Amino acid sequence: MAKFRFELVSPEALVISGEVEGVTLPGAEGDFQVMAGHAPMLALLGPGLVTVTGGEGGDRRIFIDGGFCDVNDAGCSVLAEAAIDASGAGEKLDALIKSAEADAAQLVHPAVDDANRRIATLKNVRASL
Secondary structure, rough: OOEEEEEOOOOOOOOEEEEEOEEEEEOOOOOOEEOOOOEEEEEEEEEEEEEEEOOOOOOOEEEEEEEEEEEEEEEEEEOOOOEEEEEHHHHHHHHHHHHHHHOOOOOOOOOOHHHHHHHHHHHHHHHEE
C-alpha cells in the first residue's frame, strides 16, 4: 500500500513523524481518513482518537484534544491542542470530563449545549479505550 508523510505535533512534543499508510482523524464534523494521494484540505479537529496505520512503529492510537489538520502534496500535518498515547489517556480523559462537567454546570443555553456535546464526545472516546 502507498505511504505518505505524517506528522502529529502538540505544544509539548513532536509525537509522530514518518511514513504511514493511513490516518483516521476526529474532524469537528465527524471522523475522516487520509491516505496517500488525498486531495489538499484544511480541517478543524475535535477531541478524539487519531488512528495511525502502517507506520514504522506499527499501528498507533493517540488521543488529541482538538486541533488542525493540513493535507497537501507533502503529506498530512496535525497540530493538536494536546496529544496523549491512547494507552495512557484514561486518567487525562477522566480529568477532562470532570472539568468539562464542572464548567457546563455554570453555563446557560446555548453555551451549555456545546459543553454537553464536548462531554459526550469525551465520554465516547473514554469508553473506546
